[in-house]
Amino acid sequence: MKVLASYNIKGGVGKTSTAVNLGYLAAREGARVLVWDLDPQGAASFYFRVKPKIKGGSKRLLRRKREILDTIKGTDYRNLDLLPADFSNRNLELVLDHGNKRRRGLRKIIKPLRDHYDFLIIDCAPSISLVSENVFDISDALLVPTIPTTLSLRTLSTLIDFRVKHGLSDVQLLPFFSMVDRRKNLHRLIVERPPKKLSMMLDSYIPFASEVEKMGVRRAPLATYAGHSRAAAAFEQLWDEVKSNLEKPRD
Amino acid sequence: MSWNCQFDIPGEINLRALIRNLQELVPCSVESENSLSRTFYDTYDWRLYASGRVMEELRINKNTATTYLRPLNRTTAQACATTTGQPIRFLCDLPQHDMRDRLAPIIEMRALLPVARMRCRVTSLRLLDKIEKTVAYLDLEENRLASASGRHRGDIIRRASVVPVKGYVADARRLARLLSENMGLERAGSDMLITALAAIGRKPGDYSSKVDVQLDPHAHADVAGKVVLRRLLEIMQANENGIRQNIDSEFLHDFRVAVRRTRSALGQFKRVFPERAVNRYLRDFQWLQQDTGPARDMDVYLLNFATYQSLVEPSLRPALAPLQKFLRQNRDTQYRRLTRALDSVRYNKLITDWQAFLDKPSPGTSTLKNATRPVVDVASERIWRLFRRAIKTGGAISDDSPAQELHELRKTCKKLRYMVEFSQSMYPQGDIKKLVAALKQLQNNLGDFNDYQVQSDVLQQFSEKIHARGTDGPQTLMAIGNLVAALRHKRESAREAFYSHYRKFARPRVAARFQRLFRHAANGSRDDNMQ
Numbered sequence: 001m002k003v004l005a006s007y008n009i010k011g012g013v014g015k016t017s018t019a020v021n022l023g024y025l026a027a028r029e030g031a032r033v034l035v036w037d038l039d040p041q042g043a044a045s046f047y048f049r050v051k052p053k054i055k056g057g058s059k060r061l062l063r064r065k066r067e068i069l070d071t072i073k074g075t076d077y078r079n080l081d082l083l084p085a086d087f088s089n090r091n092l093e094l095v096l097d098h099g100n101k102r103r104r105g106l107r108k109i110i111k112p113l114r115d116h117y118d119f120l121i122i123d124c125a126p127s128i129s130l131v132s133e134n135v136f137d138i139s140d141a142l143l144v145p146t147i148p149t150t151l152s153l154r155t156l157s158t159l160i161d162f163r164v165k166h167g168l169s170d171v172q173l174l175p176f177f178s179m180v181d182r183r184k185n186l187h188r189l190i191v192e193r194p195p196k197k198l199s200m201m202l203d204s205y206i207p208f209a210s211e212v213e214k215m216g217v218r219r220a221p222l223a224t225y226a227g228h229s230r231a232a233a234a235f236e237q238l239w240d241e242v243k244s245n246l247e248k249p250r251d
Numbered sequence: 252m253s254w255n256c257q258f259d260i261p262g263e264i265n266l267r268a269l270i271r272n273l274q275e276l277v278p279c280s281v282e283s284e285n286s287l288s289r290t291f292y293d294t295y296d297w298r299l300y301a302s303g304r305v306m307e308e309l310r311i312n313k314n315t316a317t318t319y320l321r322p323l324n325r326t327t328a329q330a331c332a333t334t335t336g337q338p339i340r341f342l343c344d345l346p347q348h349d350m351r352d353r354l355a356p357i358i359e360m361r362a363l364l365p366v367a368r369m370r371c372r373v374t375s376l377r378l379l380d381k382i383e384k385t386v387a388y389l390d391l392e393e394n395r396l397a398s399a400s401g402r403h404r405g406d407i408i409r410r411a412s413v414v415p416v417k418g419y420v421a422d423a424r425r426l427a428r429l430l431s432e433n434m435g436l437e438r439a440g441s442d443m444l445i446t447a448l449a450a451i452g453r454k455p456g457d458y459s460s461k462v463d464v465q466l467d468p469h470a471h472a473d474v475a476g477k478v479v480l481r482r483l484l485e486i487m488q489a490n491e492n493g494i495r496q497n498i499d500s501e502f503l504h505d506f507r508v509a510v511r512r513t514r515s516a517l518g519q520f521k522r523v524f525p526e527r528a529v530n531r532y533l534r535d536f537q538w539l540q541q542d543t544g545p546a547r548d549m550d551v552y553l554l555n556f557a558t559y560q561s562l563v564e565p566s567l568r569p570a571l572a573p574l575q576k577f578l579r580q581n582r583d584t585q586y587r588r589l590t591r592a593l594d595s596v597r598y599n600k601l602i603t604d605w606q607a608f609l610d611k612p613s614p615g616t617s618t619l620k621n622a623t624r625p626v627v628d629v630a631s632e633r634i635w636r637l638f639r640r641a642i643k644t645g646g647a648i649s650d651d652s653p654a655q656e657l658h659e660l661r662k663t664c665k666k667l668r669y670m671v672e673f674s675q676s677m678y679p680q681g682d683i684k685k686l687v688a689a690l691k692q693l694q695n696n697l698g699d700f701n702d703y704q705v706q707s708d709v710l711q712q713f714s715e716k717i718h719a720r721g722t723d724g725p726q727t728l729m730a731i732g733n734l735v736a737a738l739r740h741k742r743e744s745a746r747e748a749f750y751s752h753y754r755k756f757a758r759p760r761v762a763a764r765f766q767r768l769f770r771h772a773a774n775g776s777r778d779d780n781m782q
Contacts, residue, residue: 030317030333030346049384050418074416076377076385079331081417118349 011126014145014178019123024221027080031118039125042085057088145178148190177205204238258436260409294361362499367447386422388414468627475626500550549582562737570726630674635769637667661697696752703742
């Protein structure tokens, strides 16, 4: 099972739409996919029409062995399941913060999933915290949607430094531009010539498009209602690029 | 889901009307309507069925198919894989998802063969909740059996399958209840696979390489012997086609095991059949065994290739490629030779004569000492004698013994195992299982020792042949040298482990069981041996 986390320190950059759309594309290819909605706001759960509620809250989920399997809900798509959000996810920090393995708390939790899924895609809450470190620990790659603005690039740079400083280089960093508005000069400039430090930036980028925003109204992945749109094609290209990066041997 | 959620749809029910009725009762929408072809796969020896699994491929068009693996009588897939183009034959044709991992220990090297084909129209419905979330699926299927050539035939089999969605099992149960109580559908009696096979006159498990014959202990040895030998001939014939078509390595393997067992049975049932006939068939089956040997050897080397690679230093692994190429070429040549042997006059005459010999009714009286004795006596006598021989040979083996002595013991153990297996129906099953298990461990050790010995010698010869062709570099010579050294090392370890395996086999409990089951008859009293 490969673990991917859709992550950014900033909010509103397209994390949820990345997790939901890539999850859908992977499942459509026949892989068994679980999307884990770790954001207490529960946007991914909303998109999949699943109640953002877990019996016993995140505490029970993290404390009981195999609880995770009973918490999973099927979505409207075969092969694609969801681990719903819960408002108690906001306190995840406190649940994880005990013992000497506080940075590896999620590792044990996801163990039972390994036999059941080919991909686990985590939709993270915007922040950098103990929860994020736990997510880094279990992930094979971080998908980092980044809006092409100066401040967003600065945040990405912070993440790169954090990863090096905390010895988390096992996790592959896969940042890509998201919500790209080609009408804006700055967006065009940054996408065409990203700063040298960001050489790992993927080639694919997601355009700013109203179809993506409509996911909230349709409560469905983009490809199910606007399969021929430019944005849908962009997600497909992104998924192909992510897959080929996952297959690359790492030093 | 632990209940059967498939229903039969009787011929008089119109599908459209059924959907309309359902929509009046619960919110549901039609997800898709597809025409597709459904092919069930299994290995020739039904390994999937034996493990309680069903593999089916749903092909929408020439290029797109999805293959599902599910438990028998269940509708929820354990794994699925989307494949394009060519149908799946071996594990390596599957994409790298966990379907391959699940199948690997079950089917191993065997090819997946289509066992039944159907043309299928599927209407998929979604059962929805208040916010239009899918909480269960209902697949309404109309299946029409297709013959191997793809032409349609047979009746239409109509099924409704409830497929639960994780976390919403209660809704699936509600839907199933609705179908049975409100719509009057009956639960399907058997899995679609079984229904499809029955319609084409097949039964799962119709081939096995096991000599699972039921012998009457009181039957004359010559009559019972022919029952065993006929079953072995059946196995040989069942595998002939697979060898000719070169489907996978196990057809030849099963064929050769049947030949070896035939030779062993002929040799062991002494003074049961006329000596002249026995000698003739022993000679001919030995020829067949030898003629099919080189092809099997190549199969074995190729099946072991991944292990060979793991035995050499990682830097040298790529240098083994010329060896693999050599083995593949050699295998092709040997298989061609093998097909020629199967087409030869000698082989065809052997099989025809052998069949006639086995079909000839036994005379009832005979001048041969053992022909008309009860088979249980003759079998017990032989088994007891072989067991004592094994103990004697094994007990005499020491660190100074030549490899030949271990080889002799291996042969004796093989004969013993075959005799026990032929006769198993005449003795308590539990006892036989325990004896076979004890024997198997020792046989594995002796087999390993022998294989490592032979393989290291033969690979060394191959290395010289490859070198003589001049297609390799010094790296390949080094890699094979490395491999030969590793195999010799393993041979030594197997030799060291021999004593503990032998002690386990020769321990008093096993010996007492052999004695209790087989010795009485050997001494003339037989009654307590029978079940």
